[in-house]
Amino acid sequence: MKIVSWNVNGLKAITKKGALESVLSYDAILLQEIRSSDLPLDLLMSGYNIVSFPAKKKGYSGVMTLVKEKPKSVVKGLNQKEFDEEGRTVTVELSNFYLINAYFPRAGDGLSRLDFKIAFDKKIEEFMDELRKTKPVIICGDFNAVVERRDSSFWDENEPGLSPKEREWMAHILSKGYVDAYRFKNPNKIEYSWRSYRFKWKAMRIDYCIVSEELKDKIKDCKILNIEGSDHYPILLEIDV
Structure with a gap:
């Protein structure tokens, strides 16, 4: 099975650019930051089963x-x-x-939403653990945090995604029987899934596919796709399930 996960930074924008067409062949497509409750016609005609969960706030x-x-x-x-x-x-x-599509909160400028982010981390961890009692879990999405120093092109622990608390939770979830599929298949590679539009030297690997440990040996590949259109690149997980 091939699963692609992509923070599209606006569904309407990515559709107008024609970039979405490049991923409309995979078995599952997980989109984050869609910012819309409208479904483009090409998606409605695609033959996929579609589940959309927009935010209450419009454009967010x-x-x-x-x-x-x-x-x-x-x-x-x-x-x-x-x-x-x-x-x-x-x-x-x-x-x-179970396949979870997740858009983790950003900790905010000056880490103003850090407590909100950590509360979300803990809640989704409980949710994952509960599901896992029944079936294995795959969670993909924009986690808005790095795991290690090498996952960022720069370092400032007051920067969202780089704070100790955020990294501690990432390390914690990976210590309790969940596997970062990209790092499992690319143990030494340094690559980023997000790059700042404004500051080109700012880049981080904050998009992940994480699988429960019982699926680890079924991972065939996991890579970041070189597809433009957003400030994020899609991540592709190929797994034999």
């Missing part, structure tokens, strides 16, 4: 999952109002695993 956040296999069940959000109003997660149950 939101996630969308497109999957060829008809989901056995769908969960929108985490059953917590402050997160769900921002359209942060969509989960589909497939035959052999």
Whole structure:
């Protein structure tokens, strides 16, 4: 199965650029920061099962999952109002695993939303652990945080995504039986999935596909695709499930 995850930085914008067409062939497509409740015609005609969860606030956040296999069940959000109003997660149950599409909050300039971000981290961890009691879990999306120093082109611990608390949670989740598929397949590679439009020297690997450990040996490949159109690049997970 081939799963692609992409923070598109606006569904309407990415569609107008024609960039979305380049990923409309994979078994599952997970989009973050869609910023819209409207579905473009080409998506409606694509033949995918589509689950959209826009934010309550217009033009902000939101996630969308497109999957060829008809989901056995769908969960929108985490059953917590402050997160769900921002359209942060969509989960589909497939035959052999749960697939979570997640857009983690940004810690904010001056780390003004760090507490909100860490609260979200803990809530989604509980959610993942509960699902995993039934089936393996794959979670892909924009985590808005790095794991290691080498995952960023610059270093400032007051910068969103680089703060100790954010990195501690990333290390924590990977210590309890979840696997960063990209790093598993590319142990020595230095590559980034996001690059600042304004400051070209600012880049980080903050987009991930993380799988529960029981699926580790089924990972065939995980790579960052060189597809332009957003300030993020898509990440592709190929897994034998």
